[in-house]
Amino acid sequence: xKQYLAIHSIYDYIVFKKIDFMHNEKWKSQVRKGxxxxxxxxxxQRNEYYGYELIKQIKTLTSIDVSEGTIYPLLNRLKNTxxxxxxxxxxxxxxxxxxxxxxxxxxxxVKSMKVSWMELNFSIQKLMVE
Amino acid sequence: xxxxxxFKEKVSRKIxxxxxxxxxxxxxxxxxxxxxxxxxxxKSHLYESFLEREGENExxxxxxxxxxLGRPEEFMKAVVSEKILDGSGKxxxxxxxxxxxxxxxxxxxxxxxxxxxxxxxxLVSFTLGLIAVVRIFFSDQAGVFKxxxxxxxxxxxxxxxxxQNDLLGIWTIPLxxxxxxxxxxxxxxxxxxxxxx
Numbered sequence: 001x002k003q004y005l006a007i008h009s010i011y012d013y014i015v016f017k018k019i020d021f022m023h024n025e026k027w028k029s030q031v032r033k034g035x036x037x038x039x040x041x042x043x044x045q046r047n048e049y050y051g052y053e054l055i056k057q058i059k060t061l062t063s064i065d066v067s068e069g070t071i072y073p074l075l076n077r078l079k080n081t082x083x084x085x086x087x088x089x090x091x092x093x094x095x096x097x098x099x100x101x102x103x104x105x106x107x108x109x110v111k112s113m114k115v116s117w118m119e120l121n122f123s124i125q126k127l128m129v130e
Numbered sequence: 131x132x133x134x135x136x137f138k139e140k141v142s143r144k145i146x147x148x149x150x151x152x153x154x155x156x157x158x159x160x161x162x163x164x165x166x167x168x169x170x171x172x173k174s175h176l177y178e179s180f181l182e183r184e185g186e187n188e189x190x191x192x193x194x195x196x197x198x199l200g201r202p203e204e205f206m207k208a209v210v211s212e213k214i215l216d217g218s219g220k221x222x223x224x225x226x227x228x229x230x231x232x233x234x235x236x237x238x239x240x241x242x243x244x245x246x247x248x249x250x251x252x253l254v255s256f257t258l259g260l261i262a263v264v265r266i267f268f269s270d271q272a273g274v275f276k277x278x279x280x281x282x283x284x285x286x287x288x289x290x291x292x293x294q295n296d297l298l299g300i301w302t303i304p305l306x307x308x309x310x311x312x313x314x315x316x317x318x319x320x321x322x323x324x325x326x327x
Contacts, residue, residue: 051171051174051175052174052175052178052179067198067200068179068198068199068200069199069200069201069202069204069205069206070205072171072172072205072206073206073208073209073212076208076212076213077208077212080212088170095133095173095174095177096133096174097174097178098167098170098171098174
């Protein structure tokens with residue numbers, strides 16, 4: 001009986017730990033997706049970058065492990081909304097690169113996003129302490 | 131502008147071509163300019179990523195770069211869907227809407243429901259418009275009629291009904307036409323918003 005209970009507890013532990021881990025990963029992925037547009041604008045505020053370079057910058061500057069392909073739909077959306085713009089630069093040796101830069105509207109959007117982020121951060125910090 | 135890297139191994143060329151065959155299959159719904167821009171940007175990305183990788187095996191380095199970029203069937207869907215909708219500008223083109231739904235990164239159930247709603251909405255809108263047009267030529271056979279047995283008939287009938295039974299009279303054509311247009315616009319604009327969401 002004792003043996004059965006022990007096995008049962010281990011099983012519960014593994015199953016719940018697994019569910020806990022899966023839920024946590026899913027949540028982290030959703031948060032990452034949600035903030036990625038904001039992160040892109042913040043990085044482009046520093047300089048103009050081409051797609052591959054932008055991903056490397058995001059990986060270096062943040063702990064976000066961004067899947068490379070996911071950046072393109074976001075860049076496309078930001079471009080469509082006028083927050084960023086792009087231009088092709090051709091090199092004599094090497095590959096042509098599509099550079100993205102932030103627009104005036106993008107800079108304005110970042111300002112308001114920063115305020116929203118601070119407010120959200122403050123509320124969550126408060127909730128976590130209480 | 132184009133990128134066609136020179137590989138040392140034949141297999142690397144095969145892997146490269148195969149990946150871009152898949153990319154072009156995903157983006158085939160777009161126009162030529164949009165297709166070549168996406169193709170070039172992904173080639174540029176992949177080649178940079180490939181060149182930065184260290185290792186003896188060329189094909190392995192290329193496959194690693196592709197793995198990091200992801201499956202084009204997955205990550206390109208959202209781009210294609212948005213570009214199709216943007217291509218239609220402010221207009222609401224049924225063909226673009228349908229392509230937009232098909233390329234949108236939504237679940238199969240949600241996608242099927244959207245297609246059914248779009249189809250049903252257009253069918254009802256077309257039917258209302260058709261009734262209005264038929265009414266112009268056959269005023270006693272199309273519209274809203276009270277049937278002799280007390281029932282209500284909305285649509286087109288083979289029997290000629292007396293004008294006393296015609297419930298809307300001269301208002302039939304404008305009412306049916308306006309309803310058809312409003313329904314068409316509501317379905318199209320609503321669907322466009324849903325796809326973009």
